[in-house]
Amino acid sequence: MDRSRLVWPIAAAVTALLVGTAGGYDYHRDELYFRMLGQHPQWGYVDEPPFTPLLGRLAIEIFGDNVWAMRIPAAILLGLSALVAAAIAREVGGRAVAQGLAAAGALGAVPLSAAHVASTANADLLVWLGVIYFVVRALLRESGPAWLWAGLVTGLGLYNKLLVVLLLLCLGVSLLLVGPRKVLLSPWLWAGVGVALVVGLPNLIYQVVNDFPQSKMAQALSENKGQESRAQLLPLQFALLAVPPIWIAGIVTLVRDPRLRRIRALAVAYPIMLLLVFVIAGQPYYTMGLLYGLYAIGVVPTERWVRGHRVRQVVLGAAVVLLTAFGVVTALPLVPARTFAGLNGTIADQVGWKEYVRQVADVYATLPAEDKQRAVLFTGNYGEAGALDRYGQGLPQVYSGQNELHHYGPPPDDKTVALVVFQAPPTLLGGNCEARAALHNSEGVDNEELEAKVYVCRLAEPWSTLWPRLQHYD
Known part of the structure; x- marks a missing residue:
């Protein structure tokens, strides 16, 4: 050329x-x-x-x-x-x-x-x-x-x-x-x-x-x-x-x-x-x-x-x-x-994923055995969903309502317990939700996930009813 x-x-x-x-x-x-x-x-x-x-x-x-x-x-x-x-x-x-x-x-x-x-x-x-x-x-x-x-x-x-x-x-x-x-x-x-x-x-x-x-x-x-x-x-x-x-x-x-x-x-x-x-x-x-x-x-x-x-x-x-x-x-x-995560947002979005998954896994480990059988993971964004899919061996199936991932749901209706990773209280899910952990990374890098918490939610409605309301584009 x-x-x-x-x-x-x-x-x-x-x-x-x-x-x-x-x-x-x-x-x-x-x-x-x-x-x-x-x-x-x-x-x-x-x-x-x-x-x-x-x-x-x-x-x-x-x-x-x-x-x-x-x-x-x-x-x-x-x-x-x-x-x-x-x-x-x-x-x-x-x-x-x-x-x-x-x-x-x-x-x-x-x-x-x-x-x-x-x-x-x-x-x-x-x-x-x-x-x-x-x-x-x-x-x-x-x-x-x-x-x-x-x-x-x-x-x-x-x-x-x-x-x-x-x-x-x-x-x-x-x-x-x-x-x-x-x-x-x-x-x-x-x-x-x-x-x-x-x-x-x-x-x-x-x-x-x-x-x-x-x-x-x-x-x-x-x-x-x-x-x-x-x-x-x-x-x-x-x-x-x-x-x-x-x-x-x-x-x-x-x-x-x-x-x-x-x-x-x-x-x-x-x-x-x-x-x-x-x-x-x-x-x-x-x-x-x-x-x-x-x-x-x-x-x-x-x-x-x-x-x-x-x-x-x-x-x-x-x-x-x-x-x-x-x-x-x-x-x-x-x-x-x-060093440069504050200057380059692309770097900030490459930090902490293994730690975040470990923090979700720690919450999952505290659930009673019967809740683990009925649990799924639900996230607010595709980064969290992707990290749990990649690193979450031994954890339940992960779902999200963001963008294309909405098409991969809903979870089965018999999954009535959700470990939810959200930046705000997951009010759309209804039911009883309790915050169990806040995500953090050892690098001290400020990224979107530092606003997220891990919730344990017990659903009041089946996923098939909730799912149409959970779709969002970002």
């Missing part, structure tokens, strides 16, 4: 670094959830398409049921993202230094955090970069077949996240605004749209048949985290990738350089995307794939800026090294989790 001698070693180093640290800390709460979903393969789930959970299942089948195994695919995907970013830089005229800088963008704190754990964001980064690469080829080279490849990548990306549609929408509006507008009438482009629809059809059918569950999920996220997401959207744009001036240079270059006039829609797509993400109260990182594409374009003027200027080369090199080191240290398990 690339002729530069810098690119392949950098991409290999990205993957090797992630593989070497993959066993650090514990599962992320989302990984515990993906592990459970992977035990129930299907074309889609209420909160996401099937790619990431099934990729985790494949890794478990190959490497074993452990945290290291689940993270190997993510390490490979980020290495591939580095290669595609370098290819974008090459398409817009980048030489060896530019291509190397583009690949090194993968070593930022946010890309590394997303790839240290199994996450949909990591695979989505590769999908977006792939689409951008083929769109750049299609526009700059006036290559019709490149639209077919863009469609193929889009269709495959729909199995990971529907978010790639946001990229296409913003690009389409941008082409309409700043051109080249005639490409919107190209049969090649519309053939690419057809390829995307055909390849992604099973996942799209799942959404239609199940009444578009991901729209409900998006609405729930907007209601629960909307204000926080909107407040963080602009500030976090400057933290998504190392050396923000480079992606800013990419925007400026697209607007001013006549040689890149045919792809300046990429620059216009970014503010449109910011506006749309703000309106829908999406997560601030939703823009990361497009930002990385702009970064891969911005390395070209950066390469010209430092060429022949020793001081500028030193300044740029120092900035890249320092920000890369910052990203590595704050994203990967190289120091105790408590």
Whole structure:
């Protein structure tokens, strides 16, 4: 994919670094959830398409049921993202230094955090970069077949996240605004749209048949985290990738350089995307794939800026090294989790799971024998459910009403005792509930589970009656 001698070693180093640290800390709460979903393969789930959970299942089948195994695919995907970013830089005229800088963008704190754990964001980064690469080829080279490849990548990306549609929408509006507008009438482009629809059809059918569950999920996220997401959207744009001036240079270059006039829609797509993400109260990182594409374009003027200027080369090199080191240290398990858990929420969500399960098990051990026979576990969120499923050997079956896990219930009606892990008193269950323990971790890391308690509940209604009321999206 690339002729530069810098690119392949950098991409290999990205993957090797992630593989070497993959066993650090514990599962992320989302990984515990993906592990459970992977035990129930299907074309889609209420909160996401099937790619990431099934990729985790494949890794478990190959490497074993452990945290290291689940993270190997993510390490490979980020290495591939580095290669595609370098290819974008090459398409817009980048030489060896530019291509190397583009690949090194993968070593930022946010890309590394997303790839240290199994996450949909990591695979989505590769999908977006792939689409951008083929769109750049299609526009700059006036290559019709490149639209077919863009469609193929889009269709495959729909199995990971529907978010790639946001990229296409913003690009389409941008082409309409700043051109080249005639490409919107190209049969090649519309053939690419057809390829995307055909390849992604099973996942799209799942959404239609199940009444578009991901729209409900998006609405729930907007209601629960909307204000926080909107407040963080602009500030976090400057933290998504190392050396923000480079992606800013990419925007400026697209607007001013006549040689890149045919792809300046990429620059216009970014503010449109910011506006749309703000309106829908999406997560601030939703823009990361497009930002990385702009970064891969911005390395070209950066390469010209430092060429022949020793001081500028030193300044740029120092900035890249320092920000890369910052990203590595704050994203990967190289120091105790408590060191950067307050800065990086991804770390906080990897702490304490074995201890929490042990604390639930201690409460279960106090139950009389007859209660143990009638007991099930019920949790408020999928992280708790996933941890109990992974580490709770000897404990009863675990259930939860959150997202897809609601479909795996209800428990049998003869299970009238519930060990409940909840952040608030479980009033929805009715009956008599008594708090027996509060979750805590020895690392002293403040995460969501420190708000949870373990309750013993004796139900007044059967699960079959309760279950419809217990479904929730978060």
